[in-house]
Amino acid sequence: xxxxxxxxxxxxxxxxxxxxxxxxxxxxxxxxxxxxxxxxxxxxxxxxxxxxxxxxxxxxxxxxxxxxxxxxxxxxxxxxxxxxxxxxxxxxxxxxxxxxxxxxxxxxxxxxxxxxxxxxxxxxxxxxxxxxxxxxxxxxxxxxxxxxxxxxxxx
Amino acid sequence: xxxxxxxxxxxxxxxxxxxxxxxxxxxxxxxxxxxxxxxxxxxxxxxxxxxxxxxxxxxxxxxxxxxxxxxxxxxxxxxxxxxxxxxxxxxxxxxxxxxxxxxxxxxxxxxxxxxxxxxxxxxxxxxxxxxxxxxxxxxxxxxxxxxxxxxxxxx
DNA sequence: CAGATCTCAGCTATACTGAAATGC
DNA sequence: CGCATTTCAGTATAGCTGAGATCT
Numbered sequence: 001x002x003x004x005x006x007x008x009x010x011x012x013x014x015x016x017x018x019x020x021x022x023x024x025x026x027x028x029x030x031x032x033x034x035x036x037x038x039x040x041x042x043x044x045x046x047x048x049x050x051x052x053x054x055x056x057x058x059x060x061x062x063x064x065x066x067x068x069x070x071x072x073x074x075x076x077x078x079x080x081x082x083x084x085x086x087x088x089x090x091x092x093x094x095x096x097x098x099x100x101x102x103x104x105x106x107x108x109x110x111x112x113x114x115x116x117x118x119x120x121x122x123x124x125x126x127x128x129x130x131x132x133x134x135x136x137x138x139x140x141x142x143x144x145x146x147x148x149x150x151x152x153x154x155x
Numbered sequence: 156x157x158x159x160x161x162x163x164x165x166x167x168x169x170x171x172x173x174x175x176x177x178x179x180x181x182x183x184x185x186x187x188x189x190x191x192x193x194x195x196x197x198x199x200x201x202x203x204x205x206x207x208x209x210x211x212x213x214x215x216x217x218x219x220x221x222x223x224x225x226x227x228x229x230x231x232x233x234x235x236x237x238x239x240x241x242x243x244x245x246x247x248x249x250x251x252x253x254x255x256x257x258x259x260x261x262x263x264x265x266x267x268x269x270x271x272x273x274x275x276x277x278x279x280x281x282x283x284x285x286x287x288x289x290x291x292x293x294x295x296x297x298x299x300x301x302x303x304x305x306x307x308x309x310x
Numbered sequence: 311c312a313g314a315t316c317t318c319a320g321c322t323a324t325a326c327t328g329a330a331a332t333g334c
Numbered sequence: 335c336g337c338a339t340t341t342c343a344g345t346a347t348a349g350c351t352g353a354g355a356t357c358t
Contacts, residue, residue, distance in 0.1 A: 003216055005204040007265060008197055012272045012284070013178040015291035018218075020175030021300035021349085023168040028323090042163055049160040056339055061159070063173075065326060070341055092333045092339040110162060117167045123293040129167070131283075132290050136170035138278040145176035145325095176325085183347095211315055220350060225317055247315040247357045300349095 023120055030112045035079075036105070039064055039072050041113060044081060044106040047098035054093040063145070081105050178275055185267045190234075191260070194219055194227050196268060199236060199261040202253035209248040218300070236260050 008014050024038075031037050042062045047053070050061065055073060059066045073096055076082040081102035087093035098106070121129045163169050179193075186192050197217045202208070205216065210228060214221045228251055231237040236257035242248035253261070276284045 003201075003205055005197075005200040005216075007200045007204070010288065011268055012276055012288060012291070013182050013268065014193075014197070015288060015295060016171065016175045016178045018295045018300050019291050020171045022295065022298040023171045024324095025300065026298065027168050038169075042160075042169070045160040045162045049162070054339075065324095066340075067326070067342080068324085090334070090339085094340075113166055113168065120294060120298055121167055123297045124290055128286075128290055131286065133165065133167060133170060135279055135283055135287050136167070136174050139275060140170060140173045140177065142278045143177040143181065143275055145173050145180065179348095209315075220348090221316075222318080222350070223348085245315085245358070249316075 026116045026120060027113065030116045031109065034108055034112060036109055039068070040076060041106070041109040043072060043076065044098060044102055044109070047082065047096065048103060048106055052095050052097040054087060054095060056093070058096060076102070181271045181275060182268065185271045186264065189263055189267060191264055194223070195231060196261070196264040198227060198231065199253060199257055199264070202237065202251065203258060203261055207250050207252040209242060209250060211248070213251060231257070234260070
């Protein structure tokens with residue numbers, strides 16, 4: 001993209017896409033260096049902050065698809081970062097719990113992602129970074145990427 | 156994503172991705188309603204602003220991959236929005252030129268994308284929208300999504 | 311010969327859909 | 335019965351790679 005047309009430069013949709021592509025690339029590199037993935041962080045962070053939950057609840061919390069959640073929990077359970085047990089109160093459900101090793105991994109991923117965020121936002125002032133985050137939060141709140149029918153929200 | 160962990164909320168990489176997903180969805184809807192695609196706009200805008208060019212040059216200008224460029228030019232030529240002719244000065248090349256119908260289509264796509272951009276940035280003030288664009292431009296400039304070796308930049 | 315261009319075939323990751331099996 | 339949950343299989347799209355044919 002040596003010479004970007006003025007029309008394209010002014011398109012927020014286009015610029016968001018480009019910036020997100022850059023972010024994705026950096027995150028994928030950083031996470032795979034730790035044998036992990038973007039979604040590992042999302043899931044572990046959700047479990048730490050809101051406690052154990054069924055897979056269905058986790059899909060609602062994280063926005064990760066139900067279908068991908070299965071493979072994700074498989075993987076994190078293999079790695080010993082979460083525990084998956086049948087829910088005694090509702091035998092359709094699994095209860096997913098973060099382990100001690102999982103909390104440690106979460107801290108590692110958090111550090112790595114923090115550094116990546118700093119790298120990505122390097123051209124911005126601290127004040128601008130904060131503004132950017134607030135603006136993105138507003139945008140996502142109004143135009144959510146997935147509008148699922150929010151079903152049962154018990155943990 | 157009913158309850159987003161604070162850690163995730165503060166991750167610019169995550170938020171950018173979410174916002175870009177929303178944007179992608181809106182753009183895909185809007186473009187397909189016109190029988191078009193995001194890349195149609197990029198290519199037509201580049202041709203209008205910088206004039207006829209070889210496919211290789213167009214990949215550099217737009218960031219669209221050489222492989223996808225073939226199908227894109229096929230499609231736009233079928234639709235009568237561009238003309239593809241062998242370059243008499245360099246027989247390896249095709250010269251791609253925008254047609255009158257192509258300019259009309261470009262204006263249609265531009266209007267649609269403008270409306271979509273407004274919808275996406277609705278929660279922001281005009282001042283904030285401008286700031287957001289400037290910040291995204293800086294981010295993309297510093298961390299470009301693709302770092303191709305920039306070869307011959309003749310048109 | 312090196313290197314550019316166009317094209318085709320195919321790969322990977324991501325987000326998602328459909329449907330079956332089980333249980334509430 | 336309707337509905338929720340977990341799981342598996344498969345789809346669509348985007349971005350990208352490799353390689354061959356042609357030409358400078």
